[in-house]
Amino acid sequence: MPGLEDLYREIILDHYRNPRNRGELESPPALRVEGFNPLCGDEIVVYLELDGEGRIAEIRIGGQGCSISQSSASMMSAAVKGRTIAEVGDLTRAFKAMMSIHESSLGGEAAEPAEVPDVKLGDLEALRGVVKFPVRIKCATLAWNTLAQALDDAAS
Amino acid sequence: MTRRSPRLLVIMAILALLSLTACSSPTSPAAEPDGAAADLEFVRSMLVEHSRGLELARIAIARTSYLDMMEFATTIAATQAAEVEQLRTWLAARGRQDADPTLDPGVGRLSETQRQALDAVKGLQFDNVWMPMMVEQLRGSVEVARAEIDHGRDPALVALARTIATTQQQQADGIHRIEEVPS
Numbered sequence: 001m002p003g004l005e006d007l008y009r010e011i012i013l014d015h016y017r018n019p020r021n022r023g024e025l026e027s028p029p030a031l032r033v034e035g036f037n038p039l040c041g042d043e044i045v046v047y048l049e050l051d052g053e054g055r056i057a058e059i060r061i062g063g064q065g066c067s068i069s070q071s072s073a074s075m076m077s078a079a080v081k082g083r084t085i086a087e088v089g090d091l092t093r094a095f096k097a098m099m100s101i102h103e104s105s106l107g108g109e110a111a112e113p114a115e116v117p118d119v120k121l122g123d124l125e126a127l128r129g130v131v132k133f134p135v136r137i138k139c140a141t142l143a144w145n146t147l148a149q150a151l152d153d154a155a156s
Numbered sequence: 157m158t159r160r161s162p163r164l165l166v167i168m169a170i171l172a173l174l175s176l177t178a179c180s181s182p183t184s185p186a187a188e189p190d191g192a193a194a195d196l197e198f199v200r201s202m203l204v205e206h207s208r209g210l211e212l213a214r215i216a217i218a219r220t221s222y223l224d225m226m227e228f229a230t231t232i233a234a235t236q237a238a239e240v241e242q243l244r245t246w247l248a249a250r251g252r253q254d255a256d257p258t259l260d261p262g263v264g265r266l267s268e269t270q271r272q273a274l275d276a277v278k279g280l281q282f283d284n285v286w287m288p289m290m291v292e293q294l295r296g297s298v299e300v301a302r303a304e305i306d307h308g309r310d311p312a313l314v315a316l317a318r319t320i321a322t323t324q325q326q327q328a329d330g331i332h333r334i335e336e337v338p339s
Binding site: 009016040064070129130135 | 217218219221222223224226230278279280282
C-alpha cells in the first residue's frame with residue numbers, strides 16, 4: 001500500500017505531465033504576466049480574465065521549468081479558477097504559510113505573522129515536503145507570486 | 157557502471173606494486189612507509205571523489221523533480237561533507253594541509269561533458285541523466301575505500317574507509333530503488 005509520500009509524488013508528477021489550464025488567452029483583453037526564477041531558470045506565464053464580480057473567470061498557464069514549479073502552477077490554476085480575489089488571497093496566504101512564508105500584517109508595529117486562513121489546499125498539500133529544501137521554495141511559489149502580480153495589475 | 161577512472165587504475169597499480177614489495181620482505185622497515193603512502197593516497201583520492209560527489213548532490217537538491225531524491229541528495233551531501241572534514245582533519249594533524257588536491261580549483265570538479273549533459277536537460281529528464289552519474293560517483297568512492305581497506309595502515313582511516321565502502325554502496329543501491337518506483 002503506497003504511503004503518503006508516494007501519493008504526493010504521484011500528484012506532483014500527474015500535474016507535471018498533465019498540466020491543468022495549460023495554454024494562452026488572447027491578451028488583451030486577458031492580463032498576461034511573466035514570472036522568472038533566476039536560481040533554476042523556471043519560467044511561468046499567467047494569463048488571467050476576471051469577470052464583472054471580481055472572480056477569476058479564466059486562467060491559463062504557460063512557461064517551462066522543473067516539476068515543482070510547473071506542477072505548483074497547474075495546481076494553483078485549478079484551485080483559483082472561479083474564486084474571488086479575496087478567496088485567492090486566502091488561498092495564497094495558506095499556501096505560503098505551508099511553505100513557511102508568513103507575511104506580516106501590513107502597518108503593524110509588531111512583526112507577528114498574519115493569521116493563516118482556514119482553507120483546504122487539496123492537491124497543493126502534495127508540495128508540503130518542499131519546505132524542507134529552502135532552495136526549492138521559490139520554485140513552488142513562483143506561480144503564486146506571478147498570479148499576485150497579475151491581480152495587482154488588474155487592480156491598478 | 158563499473159568504469160574505473162584512469163587515476164584510480166594508476167593508484168591501484170601503485171598499491172599492487174607496493175603490496176608485492178612488502179610481500180617480498182615482510183619484516184623490512186620499508187613495509188611501514190608503504191602503508192603510510194596508501195593512507196595518504198586514500199585521503200587525497202577520497203577528497204577528489206567527494207568534492208565531485210558534493211557538487212553532484214548539490215545540483216540534484218536544486219534541480220531534481222522528486223522530493224524523495226531531494227531528501228536523498230541532502231543525505232549524500234551531508235555524509236560526504238562530514239567525511240571531507242575528517243579527511244582534512246587527518247591532513248591537518250600531520251601538517252599536510254597542502255596535500256589536499258582540491259585546493260586546486262580545477263581538481264574534484266565535474267567534467268565539462270558532465271556539466272553540459274546536466275545543463276542540456278530539463279524536468280524529469282534531469283533525473284534520468286543525473287542518477288547514473290551519481291551512482292558512478294558513489295561507486296568510485298567505494299573503490300577508493302576498498303583500496304585503503306586492503307592496503308592502508310592507520311586504523312582510523314581504515315575504519316573510515318569501511319564506513320564509506322558500506323554507506324556509499326547503500327546510497328548507490330538506494331538511488332536505484334528510488335528510480336524503480338513507478339511514476
